[in-house]
Amino acid sequence: MENIQNTKKGVFSMYYPMMLNIEGKNVAFIGGGRVAYQKLKGLENTKANITIISPSIIPEIEEWMKRHRAKWIQKEFEPSDIEQAHIIFAATSHAEVNREVKLHKKEHQLLLLSDNPKESDFLTPAVVRRGKLALAISTNGASPALAKKIKRDLEQQFAENFGDYVQFLEEARKMVINKIDDAEKKKGILVRLLDPIFCELTINGNIEKRDQLFMKLFAELR
Numbered sequence: 145m146e147n148i149q150n151t152k153k154g155v156f157s158m159y160y161p162m163m164l165n166i167e168g169k170n171v172a173f174i175g176g177g178r179v180a181y182q183k184l185k186g187l188e189n190t191k192a193n194i195t196i197i198s199p200s201i202i203p204e205i206e207e208w209m210k211r212h213r214a215k216w217i218q219k220e221f222e223p224s225d226i227e228q229a230h231i232i233f234a235a236t237s238h239a240e241v242n243r244e245v246k247l248h249k250k251e252h253q254l255l256l257l258s259d260n261p262k263e264s265d266f267l268t269p270a271v272v273r274r275g276k277l278a279l280a281i282s283t284n285g286a287s288p289a290l291a292k293k294i295k296r297d298l299e300q301q302f303a304e305n306f307g308d309y310v311q312f313l314e315e316a317r318k319m320v321i322n323k324i325d326d327a328e329k330k331k332g333i334l335v336r337l338l339d340p341i342f343c344e345l346t347i348n349g350n351i352e353k354r355d356q357l358f359m360k361l362f363a364e365l366r
């Protein structure tokens with residue numbers, strides 16, 4: 145009940161959403177169980193340097209490592225393991241080990257304690273990805289299960305190939321920006337590209353018709 149009152153008064157700390165480019169950054173996992181696996185999947189295609197420190201890893205992680213680059217060091221946590229890390233996931237089943245990670249991390253390193261959001265520097269939202277579109281859902285830690293449920297709902301709303309539409313918009317935008325100088329005209333075409341017909345034609349695979357329509361619009365409005 146105390147939390148409900150805090151929320152009403154607006155005194156809880158709000159987390160800040162960001163899209164991080166972590167290519168080449170060192171990400172350390174302490175623990176190689178279910179939670180570590182869930183967070184690892186979220187790092188797919190980020191090109192981060194991932195190291196897992198854990199005496200054992202679950203078979204799912206072993207399988208995952210065949211398709212994605214990550215290094216497993218089979219041992220228990222020691223403070224020297226996180227010296228070079230930019231981001232740390234402490235996901236062991238032992239609260240005291242997680243606490244030790246917190247104790248030894250430096251001020252500038254970002255730590256997630258899987259068993260203690262209040263003591264963490266960040267949390268991980270539920271994410272729906274469709275190509276370059278990312279929809280992140282967070283409850284600020286209030287109800288991870290709700291974040292997951294909303295994710296499932298959104299997965300139904302956004303077709304599997306919705307990323308193709310985002311790709312089309314990116315390419316069309318590049319062309320508009322390269323070929324048109326007038327700011328108002330540019331904006332006009334970019335807004336018209338959001339007409340649902342372009343989305344529908346892309347999702348249904350009518351690419352030729354979509355591109356014809358785009359060229360027609362481009363010729364009319366340029």
Ligand SMILES: C[C@@]1(CC(=O)O)C2=NC(=C\c3[nH]c(c(CCC(=O)O)c3CC(=O)O)Cc3[nH]c(c(CC(=O)O)c3CCC(=O)O)/C=C3\N/C(=C\2)[C@@H](CCC(=O)O)[C@]3(C)CC(=O)O)/[C@H]1CCC(=O)O
Nearest residue numbers: 259261267268269270282283284285286287288289291292
């Ligand atoms: C969304 C998602 C993303 C992801 O993991 O990638 C995510 N948790 C997911 C699922 C999930 N987690 C838990 C359940 C069981 C039901 C329940 O307990 O409610 C379920 C549901 C299930 O598994 O079905 C248990 C749980 N979670 C945390 C604690 C510790 C605590 O709160 O103290 C405990 C208790 C552990 C215990 O009892 O010991 C903490 C966190 N979990 C977060 C994220 C962060 C807040 C996100 C936000 O709300 O903004 C935060 C704060 C830190 C973090 O981990 O980042 C992912 C859905 C993934 C997907 O399917 O897409």
Ligand SMILES: NC(=O)c1ccc[n+]([C@@H]2O[C@H](COP(=O)([O-])OP(=O)(O)OC[C@H]3O[C@@H](n4cnc5c(N)ncnc54)[C@H](O)[C@@H]3O)[C@@H](O)[C@H]2O)c1
Nearest residue numbers: 175176177178179198199200220221235236237241258259
């Ligand atoms: N944040 C979340 O979304 C979430 C969800 C569920 C559970 N949890 C919490 O996360 C923690 C981990 O849960 P889990 O289901 O992944 O547990 P798990 O038992 O599947 O995995 C724990 C991992 O920690 C490793 N480990 C144990 N001691 C270690 C040490 N000294 N050094 C390095 N690694 C060590 C084990 O080898 C194992 O790989 C629990 O505290 C749980 O309460 C968090």
